[in-house]
Amino acid sequence: MSVINLEHLFSPKSIAVIGATNEPTNPGNIIMRNIMGGGFMGPVMPVSQNIEAISGVLTYPGIAKLPKAPDLAIVSRPVTEAPDIIAQLRAIGARAVMLIGGFQGMDMDERMKLRNEILEAAESPSMRVLGPKCLGFMAPGINLNASLAHATIPPGKTAFISQSDSLFTAVLDWARGQGIGFSHMVALGARVDVNISDVLDYLAGDPLTRSILLYVESVCDARDFMSAARAASRNKPVLVIRPGQAMETVLRECRDVGLEGMKLSDEIYDVAFRRAGMLRVDTIDGLFDAARTLADIKPVRGNRLAIVTNGVSAGILAADALLMGGGSLARLSDDTKAKVDDILGGKWSRSNPVDIPFNASGKEYADLVRVLLKDKGVDAVLTMHVPFAGLDEEEVAQALADSLKRVRRMVFACWLGLGKAERARDIFRNAGVPTYDTPDKAIRAYLYMVEFRRNQEMLMETPDSLPTDFFPDTMAARDIVEHALADGRDTLSEPEAKNVLAAYGIPVVETRLAVSARDAVIAADELGYPVALKLRSPQIAQPYDVGGVLLDLETPEQVWEGAANILGRVSRERPDAYIEGFTVQKMGRRPGAHELFVSSSTDPVFGPIMYFGHGGMSREIIMDRAVALPPLSMSLARELISRTRISRLLKGTPGMVAADLDDICLTLIQVSQLLIDLPQILRLDINPLYADELGVLALTARITIVPYEGDGARRLAIRPYPRELEECVVLNDGTKITIRPIRPEDEPAHREFLASLSDDDLRLRFFGVVRREFDHKDLAGFTQIDYDREMAFIAQQQKEQGEAETIGVSRTITRSDNSEAEFAIVVRSDLKRMGLGSMLFKKSIDYTRERGTSKLVGQTMMENQGMQGLARKFGFEISTDPEDSQLVNMELHLADQG
Structure with missing residues (x-):
C-alpha cells in the first residue's frame, strides 16, 4: 500500500498515449479524443509508428523518441506487450502507467506470470500501474478525461472509486443527469498494483475531495483496506455500495490476482464497513442522496425526528417510512406543544407529525422549526410541503431557507411536486439545506445520517476499560493446542477445548472422557451427580440426532444403563460409525438461563x-x-x-x-x-x-x-494492541515506570496529561498557542490509533492511590508505504532531565527501524534547543527549514543505523 507517485497518475502534468490510432472504435483513439476534448492543458504525446497525427496532435514513432518523460503513460496495446513497454517508459523516467488491455483468453497461470512480469518491470512504487483491463479515470479539476467513458463531468467535491467498469459508466450517466460533479472518478481494473486502499489514501489527503464514494466487490488485502478506510473515515465521509448475496461467488477481480476459489460473505463485508466508520448504502440513488447530505452535514444527535407538514397524509407517509427504517418519532414536550399552540392558534393535532394549515407561510414554518429544535427530545426536523394553488411555494421556501442560515442543527426539506416545487428545492440547495422530492427519499437520507453518526461514534468511541484481573494463561492454552497438533489431530477433545477456554477465564462445565460404560461410571462418580452423557464419534457431528445424549443421570446404574442404550441405538442406526466412547460432564443447572x-x-x-x-x-x-x-x-x-x-x-x-x-x-x-x-x-x-x-x-x-x-x-484485518511492545524501565531518580503503546481507554489519563503540560510545553509541541481544552474528538485522535500506521508510546507511573498517570508520550506517524515516519515527543515539565525523553525517543527509533521504515523525520521550533540536542544524541541530521527560518528539520536514515 503506497501513495508514492500517485500524484503523477491522478494529477499528471504531461501524458503519453502508447498505441494511439485514428480508428474511431479503437481504445487508443477514444482515449486521445477524450483527453483532447476535455481541455487538458499539459502536453499530450501520442506514440504511433504508422500515423503522422492523431486528434490533431503530431505523433512520435517510439517511446525513446518522446521529447520528455511523461508523468502518465496510457497504454492501448495488448497486455502481453506491457512488461516491455513499461520497461521502456521507466528507462526514460515515467512515473505512472495505465493499462487498458485485459487478460482475455489467459488461464490463471498465464495471468499470474504476466502480472509478476508487469510488477517486475515497473518496480512499483517507482512506477505505479493502474489496471490492466482498466476503463480509466477522470480528474475534472484539471480537465482530464483519461477514460474510455462516453461523456465528461464537471468538477465537484465528491470522489468515486469503482471496481466495476459498468457501474463507472452508470454512475457517470446518473450524476450528469443530476448535475453532480466529481473531484475524481477512478475505475481500478484488475488491480495488479494500484488498489482501492492506495486510492483511498490518496483521496483522504486530497483537499479538493470532501466525500468519497466506493463501489466494492472484493477486497484482497483486508489489513490494508481496513487501515486505509479507517484513516479516510476519520477525515471525511466515506460511503460504500456493494452487491450482497450475488457476490457470494468467486469474483472476477480476485481471480485476476490469483485468489480463485475464495468464498466471500456479505455479512463480513458489512461489519468491516461499519467497523471502518463507513456508511453502506443499497442503491446508486441512495449513494448520492447520502453523499449530498453528508457533505454539508449538521449535527444529528440521534434518531428522534420531528416532522412539520402542511399535508397530513404526506406526513404520515414520512412517519411510516421512519418507523419502518428503525427511526423514532420525537415526543414533544408540554412546553413545546404550548409554544406550537401560540404559533398555530391551537389548530393542530398536538402530536408529531405537526400538521399545519395548508396555506402556512414561510414565517410560520421558520417559527415552528425554531421551537422544535429547542426541544431536548428532538434530534432533527423534517419540513414538508405539498402544493397549494393559492400559495407561492418559492416564497415559503426562501423565507424558511433564510431562517435556517443561523441554525446549527439538522433541518432538511421535502417539497413535493414539480414546477415551482423544483425551483423551491433549488432555493434550499443553494442555501445548503438538504432537500428531497419524496418522503421516502427524505427519510432514507435521514436514516443514513443517523447510521453514519452511529458508525463514526463507534470509530471514535472510548471503550470501557477491561477488567484488571483478566490475565489469560496463554502458555497453558498454547501447550494444549501444540500437543494436539504433535499428535496429528486437527480437533481438540471436548475436555481440551474447555481447558483452553478456562485458561482464558471463561467458566466451563467440568468434563471427562470415557472409552467405556465402566469408565463413564467412574468419571460420573468423580464429577458428582447429576451428569450428562454424550456419545463420541468422528462420524456423528451432532449426537442429539441419533439419541446419543442423555441428561440428568443421577446414579451409577443410570449411567451404566444409559451408556449401553446409546451404544445399542447407534449400532442399529449408524453401523458405519466408529465409537470413540463418551463424554461425561456435570449438569450445568441454570434454570431460566x-x-x-x-x-x-x-x-x-x-x-x-x-x-x-x-x-x-x-x-x-x-x-x-x-x-x-x-x-x-x-x-x-x-x-x-x-x-x-x-x-x-x-x-x-x-x-x-x-x-x-x-x-x-x-x-x-x-x-x-x-x-x-x-x-x-x-x-x-x-x-x-x-x-x-x-x-x-x-x-x-x-x-x-x-x-x-x-x-x-x-x-487479523485490524491489528490488535501490540502487548509485546510493553516494557518496564527505571528513571534516573529510581522511579519505576511502564512504557507501552497507547490504548483507546487511556483517553481520561491522556486528558489529564495534556492538562498538566505547561503553556510552553504545549506551544513547543504544537508550534504555537493552543487552547487548553481538548474535546473528545481530539483525544480520540490521540488515543485511538491504527497500530499499522501510527504508534504512540506513553510512559506511565503509579499514583499513590494506585491509578496510573501518563507522564510522557512519543508518537510516530508512518507513511502508508513505510518509506518515512514523522515523530513528536512531549514530556511533563517537572520530569525533564530524568532520562524519560531519551527512553521514549529510543523506543520510537527502535520500533520504526524494526518495522523496516527507511527514514525518521521531525520538525521543531528553532528555540527548542532541548529537542535538537536530543536528536543530535541519536544521530539525526539537523537543518533549518528552507521555507520557515523559525523551524528546524531533523532527519535520521534508519537503514544507515542498522
Missing part, C-alpha cells in the same frame, strides 16, 4: 471472524446472529450483542431478571483475545453458552486447529 452461542471461523481475506447470537438446539432455525471482527473492546462487544434479537431479552422482562451483560461482553473479549494469541485455531464453537444474572457458563465447546507459522497478528 438464556442459551447463547459464541463461535469463530477463519475467512481467507479478513482472517478470524466472530459470531454471537441465540444458541442451543434451535440455533440454525432461529438464525439470530451478528458478526464482528476481532479485536474487541467492551464497547464493541456490547455493540455486537445489540445487533441480535435476543439482546432485548437479555435486558430482562417482567418475568425474568436481566442477564449479566458485562459478563457476556467479557466472554466475547476473552474469545477475541484467544483468537489473537492462538493463530492455530481455525474454528471455535461454544454452544450453548448459558447466560443469566449470575454470569455465563459454557456447556459445550469445539475447537478445530491447523499448524500455523509466522506472525499470528498479521492474519
Whole structure:
C-alpha cells in the first residue's frame, strides 16, 4: 500500500498515449479524443509508428523518441506487450502507467506470470500501474478525461472509486443527469498494483475531495483496506455500495490476482464497513442522496425526528417510512406543544407529525422549526410541503431557507411536486439545506445520517476499560493446542477445548472422557451427580440426532444403563460409525438461563471472524446472529450483542431478571483475545453458552486447529494492541515506570496529561498557542490509533492511590508505504532531565527501524534547543527549514543505523 507517485497518475502534468490510432472504435483513439476534448492543458504525446497525427496532435514513432518523460503513460496495446513497454517508459523516467488491455483468453497461470512480469518491470512504487483491463479515470479539476467513458463531468467535491467498469459508466450517466460533479472518478481494473486502499489514501489527503464514494466487490488485502478506510473515515465521509448475496461467488477481480476459489460473505463485508466508520448504502440513488447530505452535514444527535407538514397524509407517509427504517418519532414536550399552540392558534393535532394549515407561510414554518429544535427530545426536523394553488411555494421556501442560515442543527426539506416545487428545492440547495422530492427519499437520507453518526461514534468511541484481573494463561492454552497438533489431530477433545477456554477465564462445565460404560461410571462418580452423557464419534457431528445424549443421570446404574442404550441405538442406526466412547460432564443447572452461542471461523481475506447470537438446539432455525471482527473492546462487544434479537431479552422482562451483560461482553473479549494469541485455531464453537444474572457458563465447546507459522497478528484485518511492545524501565531518580503503546481507554489519563503540560510545553509541541481544552474528538485522535500506521508510546507511573498517570508520550506517524515516519515527543515539565525523553525517543527509533521504515523525520521550533540536542544524541541530521527560518528539520536514515 503506497501513495508514492500517485500524484503523477491522478494529477499528471504531461501524458503519453502508447498505441494511439485514428480508428474511431479503437481504445487508443477514444482515449486521445477524450483527453483532447476535455481541455487538458499539459502536453499530450501520442506514440504511433504508422500515423503522422492523431486528434490533431503530431505523433512520435517510439517511446525513446518522446521529447520528455511523461508523468502518465496510457497504454492501448495488448497486455502481453506491457512488461516491455513499461520497461521502456521507466528507462526514460515515467512515473505512472495505465493499462487498458485485459487478460482475455489467459488461464490463471498465464495471468499470474504476466502480472509478476508487469510488477517486475515497473518496480512499483517507482512506477505505479493502474489496471490492466482498466476503463480509466477522470480528474475534472484539471480537465482530464483519461477514460474510455462516453461523456465528461464537471468538477465537484465528491470522489468515486469503482471496481466495476459498468457501474463507472452508470454512475457517470446518473450524476450528469443530476448535475453532480466529481473531484475524481477512478475505475481500478484488475488491480495488479494500484488498489482501492492506495486510492483511498490518496483521496483522504486530497483537499479538493470532501466525500468519497466506493463501489466494492472484493477486497484482497483486508489489513490494508481496513487501515486505509479507517484513516479516510476519520477525515471525511466515506460511503460504500456493494452487491450482497450475488457476490457470494468467486469474483472476477480476485481471480485476476490469483485468489480463485475464495468464498466471500456479505455479512463480513458489512461489519468491516461499519467497523471502518463507513456508511453502506443499497442503491446508486441512495449513494448520492447520502453523499449530498453528508457533505454539508449538521449535527444529528440521534434518531428522534420531528416532522412539520402542511399535508397530513404526506406526513404520515414520512412517519411510516421512519418507523419502518428503525427511526423514532420525537415526543414533544408540554412546553413545546404550548409554544406550537401560540404559533398555530391551537389548530393542530398536538402530536408529531405537526400538521399545519395548508396555506402556512414561510414565517410560520421558520417559527415552528425554531421551537422544535429547542426541544431536548428532538434530534432533527423534517419540513414538508405539498402544493397549494393559492400559495407561492418559492416564497415559503426562501423565507424558511433564510431562517435556517443561523441554525446549527439538522433541518432538511421535502417539497413535493414539480414546477415551482423544483425551483423551491433549488432555493434550499443553494442555501445548503438538504432537500428531497419524496418522503421516502427524505427519510432514507435521514436514516443514513443517523447510521453514519452511529458508525463514526463507534470509530471514535472510548471503550470501557477491561477488567484488571483478566490475565489469560496463554502458555497453558498454547501447550494444549501444540500437543494436539504433535499428535496429528486437527480437533481438540471436548475436555481440551474447555481447558483452553478456562485458561482464558471463561467458566466451563467440568468434563471427562470415557472409552467405556465402566469408565463413564467412574468419571460420573468423580464429577458428582447429576451428569450428562454424550456419545463420541468422528462420524456423528451432532449426537442429539441419533439419541446419543442423555441428561440428568443421577446414579451409577443410570449411567451404566444409559451408556449401553446409546451404544445399542447407534449400532442399529449408524453401523458405519466408529465409537470413540463418551463424554461425561456435570449438569450445568441454570434454570431460566438464556442459551447463547459464541463461535469463530477463519475467512481467507479478513482472517478470524466472530459470531454471537441465540444458541442451543434451535440455533440454525432461529438464525439470530451478528458478526464482528476481532479485536474487541467492551464497547464493541456490547455493540455486537445489540445487533441480535435476543439482546432485548437479555435486558430482562417482567418475568425474568436481566442477564449479566458485562459478563457476556467479557466472554466475547476473552474469545477475541484467544483468537489473537492462538493463530492455530481455525474454528471455535461454544454452544450453548448459558447466560443469566449470575454470569455465563459454557456447556459445550469445539475447537478445530491447523499448524500455523509466522506472525499470528498479521492474519487479523485490524491489528490488535501490540502487548509485546510493553516494557518496564527505571528513571534516573529510581522511579519505576511502564512504557507501552497507547490504548483507546487511556483517553481520561491522556486528558489529564495534556492538562498538566505547561503553556510552553504545549506551544513547543504544537508550534504555537493552543487552547487548553481538548474535546473528545481530539483525544480520540490521540488515543485511538491504527497500530499499522501510527504508534504512540506513553510512559506511565503509579499514583499513590494506585491509578496510573501518563507522564510522557512519543508518537510516530508512518507513511502508508513505510518509506518515512514523522515523530513528536512531549514530556511533563517537572520530569525533564530524568532520562524519560531519551527512553521514549529510543523506543520510537527502535520500533520504526524494526518495522523496516527507511527514514525518521521531525520538525521543531528553532528555540527548542532541548529537542535538537536530543536528536543530535541519536544521530539525526539537523537543518533549518528552507521555507520557515523559525523551524528546524531533523532527519535520521534508519537503514544507515542498522
